[in-house]
Amino acid sequence: GEDVEQSLFLSVREGDSSVINCTYTDSSSTYLYWYKQEPGAGLQLLTYIFSNMDMKQDQRLTVLLNKKDKHLSLRIADTQTGDSAIYFCAEKGSWGKLQFGAGTQVVVTP
């Protein structure tokens, strides 16, 4: 199985908050990332967090990291239709390699 796990689907109403969860297994990971992929597009780096931090906030995005449980989450406040996309979490392991989760499809409904 994959070392990084995510739920596959999330439906959220416009204006509500979205929370996407991720678990990882490599305790030596230095950085953890969240990427957004819209249909037919590449990966857009949304935010990242260093492994010795618990939280990082960037405008509508809040990342929470529980290193003990190896749990990462991304909260999107005031979710908009433009936030509909696939969101990938990734952990950075040795030699800069990224291990990705399967991606969470977020669908924002009016």
Add this chain to the structure above:
Amino acid sequence: SAVISQKPSRDICQRGTSLTIQCQVDSQVTMMFWYRQQPGQSLTLIATANQGSEATYESGFVIDKFPISRPNLTFSTLTVSNMSPEDSSIYLCSVEHTNTEAFFGQGTRLTVV
């Protein structure tokens, strides 16, 4: 940030042929990576390309099938050789910037017929 340009953005190729994908970065970077994203799947690392040395391939990927060049600190190519329909994927170039951020190109969407 680092801006990455990939060419071509998409292509349709005949089986048995080869395609070379180019990746150009707007700044010098030490490490460049090539990933594959099969339809509806996540990303899988193919290889790491460092300037001045042979690329390092991940399990399941070999140099004969995916030769890589890294002639300088801003450019790399990935060739998909002797293509079959199973090679239909998105191929993405990635760079590590300031040892923290990891940026991706827009990807090359390859369809093999």
